[in-house]
Amino acid sequence: MDPKKRSSDKAAQEMIQLMADKGLENAWDRLDAQSPQCGFGKSGICCRICTMGPCRISKKAPLGVCGADADTIVARNFLRAVAAGTSAHSDHGRTVAEVFLATARGEAKDYEIKDIPKLMRLAEEFGVKTEGRKVNEIAVDVGIIAIKEFGKYEGEQLMTKRAPAPRQEIWKKQGVTPRAIDREVTESLHRTSMGVDQDYKNILKQASRCALADGWGGSLIATELQDILFGVPYPGKGEINMGVLKEDEVNIIVHGHEPILSEMIAAASQSPEILEEAKKVGAKGITIAGTCCTANELLMRHGIPIAGNFLNQELVVATGAVELMAVDVQCIMQGLTSLVKHFHTKLITTADKARMPGVEHVEMDERDALETAKKLVKTAIDNYKNRGEVHIPKEKTAAVGGFSMESIKYILGGKFRASFRPLNDNIINGRIRGIAGVVGCTNPKVTQDYEHTKLVEELIKRDILVLTTGCATIACGKTGLNNPKAALDMAGPGLREVCETVGIPPVLACGSCVDNSRLLVSCCEIVKEGGLGDDLADLPVVGACLSSVHEKASAIGHYFVASGTPVVFGEGLLQIDGSEKVKKYLLDEIENDLGAKWMIESDPVKAADLILGAIEKKRDALGINQDTERKLFGMDDRRELEF
Ligand code: SF4
Numbered sequence: 001m002d003p004k005k006r007s008s009d010k011a012a013q014e015m016i017q018l019m020a021d022k023g024l025e026n027a028w029d030r031l032d033a034q035s036p037q038c039g040f041g042k043s044g045i046c047c048r049i050c051t052m053g054p055c056r057i058s059k060k061a062p063l064g065v066c067g068a069d070a071d072t073i074v075a076r077n078f079l080r081a082v083a084a085g086t087s088a089h090s091d092h093g094r095t096v097a098e099v100f101l102a103t104a105r106g107e108a109k110d111y112e113i114k115d116i117p118k119l120m121r122l123a124e125e126f127g128v129k130t131e132g133r134k135v136n137e138i139a140v141d142v143g144i145i146a147i148k149e150f151g152k153y154e155g156e157q158l159m160t161k162r163a164p165a166p167r168q169e170i171w172k173k174q175g176v177t178p179r180a181i182d183r184e185v186t187e188s189l190h191r192t193s194m195g196v197d198q199d200y201k202n203i204l205k206q207a208s209r210c211a212l213a214d215g216w217g218g219s220l221i222a223t224e225l226q227d228i229l230f231g232v233p234y235p236g237k238g239e240i241n242m243g244v245l246k247e248d249e250v251n252i253i254v255h256g257h258e259p260i261l262s263e264m265i266a267a268a269s270q271s272p273e274i275l276e277e278a279k280k281v282g283a284k285g286i287t288i289a290g291t292c293c294t295a296n297e298l299l300m301r302h303g304i305p306i307a308g309n310f311l312n313q314e315l316v317v318a319t320g321a322v323e324l325m326a327v328d329v330q331c332i333m334q335g336l337t338s339l340v341k342h343f344h345t346k347l348i349t350t351a352d353k354a355r356m357p358g359v360e361h362v363e364m365d366e367r368d369a370l371e372t373a374k375k376l377v378k379t380a381i382d383n384y385k386n387r388g389e390v391h392i393p394k395e396k397t398a399a400v401g402g403f404s405m406e407s408i409k410y411i412l413g414g415k416f417r418a419s420f421r422p423l424n425d426n427i428i429n430g431r432i433r434g435i436a437g438v439v440g441c442t443n444p445k446v447t448q449d450y451e452h453t454k455l456v457e458e459l460i461k462r463d464i465l466v467l468t469t470g471c472a473t474i475a476c477g478k479t480g481l482n483n484p485k486a487a488l489d490m491a492g493p494g495l496r497e498v499c500e501t502v503g504i505p506p507v508l509a510c511g512s513c514v515d516n517s518r519l520l521v522s523c524c525e526i527v528k529e530g531g532l533g534d535d536l537a538d539l540p541v542v543g544a545c546l547s548s549v550h551e552k553a554s555a556i557g558h559y560f561v562a563s564g565t566p567v568v569f570g571e572g573l574l575q576i577d578g579s580e581k582v583k584k585y586l587l588d589e590i591e592n593d594l595g596a597k598w599m600i601e602s603d604p605v606k607a608a609d610l611i612l613g614a615i616e617k618k619r620d621a622l623g624i625n626q627d628t629e630r631k632l633f634g635m636d637d638r639r640e641l642e643f
Pocket residue numbers: 047048049050051052053054055063064065066067068073193194195
C-alpha cells in the first residue's frame with residue numbers, strides 16, 4: 001500500500017496512511033480485494049439481462065443462450081450505461097423542477113425565484129406569455145412545461161432548439177432527436193431487454209438519442225432551474241481540500257448532488273440562533289463543506305469550501321472532525337455506513353430514493369426545507385461533544401469557481417454588450433488554439449487527481465482554454481489550477497496573454513456533472529457569435545474524461561459526441577473492448593453520422609496531444625490556420641491598385 005500511488009493529493013495521502021495505520025478500510029482497499037476483476041465485465045461481454053444467463057462470450061462460446069453475439073451484448077451494455085446515466089441526471093432535474101414549481105405556487109416557502117431575467121429568457125424559449133403577468137404566474141407555467149418535458153406523449157425536447165440549425169438537421173436526418181426524457185430511458189431499457197433490439201448499430205443510435213435527452217433535456221433543465229432558484233453563478237473565491245475543516249468548529253459535510261438540500265443547510269448554518277447554539281457547546285462556529293458535485297454547486301454560487309472529490313468522502317470522515325455528513329443522491333459510497341461506526345460522525349440520508357441500511361433518515365421536505373435543514377445542523381451541534389481524536393490535514397488551496405455561460409459572456413464583453421466575441425476572435429487569430437472540456441470522477445484504479453490535473457496542465461501549456469466540471473474541477477482546485485495566478489504561470493504565451501487581457505483564468509470551473517450542459521450552451525453561443533463555423537462540429541472544441549466512475553460519464557461523453565464534439569476517454573472506461581464492430585462504430589464510423597467520435601487515451605500527455613491534433617484539424621477545416629501573408633507594397637504595386 002503506497003499512498004502516493006493511490007493519490008497525488010498530499011492531504012489524501014496523509015489520510016490514506018492514517019486509515020491504514022488504524023486498520024480502517026477504504027475504496028482502494030476494497031479494489032485490492034476485488035482484484036483481479038472479471039475480464040468479461042471489463043470488455044462488456046457479460047450479459048445477465050435474462051434468466052437463461054448469465055452468459056459470457058468467449059471463443060469457446062461465442063453466443064449467449066438466446067443467440068446474442070458479442071456486438072449485441074456490448075452495444076446493449078453501453079446503451080444501458082447511457083440510459084442509467086441519463087436517468088440519474090434527469091431525475092435530479094425532475095426533483096429541481098418539482099421544487100421550482102412548488103416554489104412558484106408558494107408551497108415551498110423557503111425557496112424563492114432569485115434570477116428573474118433568466119426566468120424571463122426561459123419563459124420566452126418555452127413560449128410562455130410574460131407581459132402583464134406576475135413572476136410567480138410565469139414561473140408556474142415554466143415549471144409545468146419543464147416537468148412535461150420528462151413525460152410528454154408527443155413532440156421533441158424543447159431545448160434541442162438551442163442547438164445550431166445544421167445540428168438539428170443532422171439529428172433529424174439520423175433520427176436521434178430526443179423525445180420525452182423518460183421515454184428515451186424507458187425505450188432504452190426495453191430495447192436492451194432479451195429478444196428486442198439485436199442490431200448493434202440501431203442500439204447505438206438509441207444511445208445517441210437517449211444521451212441527447214440528458215444533455216439537452218434532463219441536465220439542462222436541472223442547471224437552468226437551479227440557476228433561477230439559487231442564482232446564476234458568477235466568479236467568487238473559495239478553498240479546496242480537507243484543510244477547510246476546522247478543529248474548533250462544528251463541521252458539516254454535504255455530499256451528493258442536489259443543491260435543494262445543500263443550499264438550505266448552508267442557509268440554516270448562518271442563522272444567529274443556530275450559531276448561538278454552536279457557541280453553547282464550545283464551538284467557535286459552523287463550517288459547511290462539500291464533497292462531490294453538491295460541493296461544486298456551493299462553490300459556484302457561494303464560495304463555500306470544498307473538502308474533496310469522490311475518493312475523499314471516506315477520508316474526510318477519517319479526520320474525526322466531521323459531526324455530520326448529510327447525503328442526498330449519487331456517488332455516495334455504501335462503505336461510509338461501516339466507516340462512520342469508528343467515529344462520532346452522524347451519517348444521515350435525506351432522499352427517500354437513496355437510503356442506506358442502519359442509517360438515520362431525515363426526509364428533505366421542500367415545504368419545510370429550512371426547518372429540516374436546521375434540524376440537521378442542530379444534530380451536528382449536539383454531536384460536537386462526542387468528538388474523539390481529530391486529525392485534519394493542513395492542505396487547502398485558494399480557488400475561483402462560478403463560471404456559467406452567462407458569467408463568461410459578461411466577463412468577456414461587459415454588462416452592456418455581454419458577448420463571446422473576444423473569445424472567438426482570439427481563437428480565430430490563434431492565440432487560443434481551442435477549448436477543452438475536462439470532466440470526470442476519481443477512480444481508485446488510477447492515481448487520484450493525477451490524470452485530470454496533468455491533462456489540464458498540458459492543455460493550457462498548449463494554449464487550449466480549459467473548462468472543467470465535476471470531480472475533475474475539485475482535482476484541479478486542489479493543485480491550484482483554479483487559482484488564476486498559479487494557473488497563468490503554467491499557461492502557454494497566447495492563452496496567458498488573452499486571459500490577462502480579458503481577466504479570465506485559463507481553467508474555468510463550471511460546476512457539477514449536470515452542469516456539463518453549461519458547456520453545451522456555451523458552445524452554441526460561440527457558434528452564434530460567428531466566425532467559427534455553423535455547427536457545433538465545426539468548433540475547435542474537444543471533451544475529455546480520463547477517469548470516471550459513474551454511468552453518468554458515459555451519458556455525458558455520448559451527448560457531446562452526438563452533439564458534434566469529439567471526446568477522449570481513458571482506457572477501459574467504456575467497457576466496449578469485447579466487440580470490434582462496436583469499437584469501430586464508436587471510435588470511427590459515428591463521425592460520418594454525427595460529426596464526432598470517441599477517442600481512447602489514458603496517458604494525459606498523449607491525450608493532450610490527441611486533443612490538440614483534433615483541434616488543429618478543426619482549425620484547418622475552418623481555414624483559420626493559414627498564416628496571412630504580409631506583403632510590403634512597393635511603388636509598382638501601388639500603381640497597380642485599382643480604386
Ligand atoms: Fe444470455 Fe441472451 Fe439472456 Fe443475455 S439475453 S443473459 S445473452 S440468454
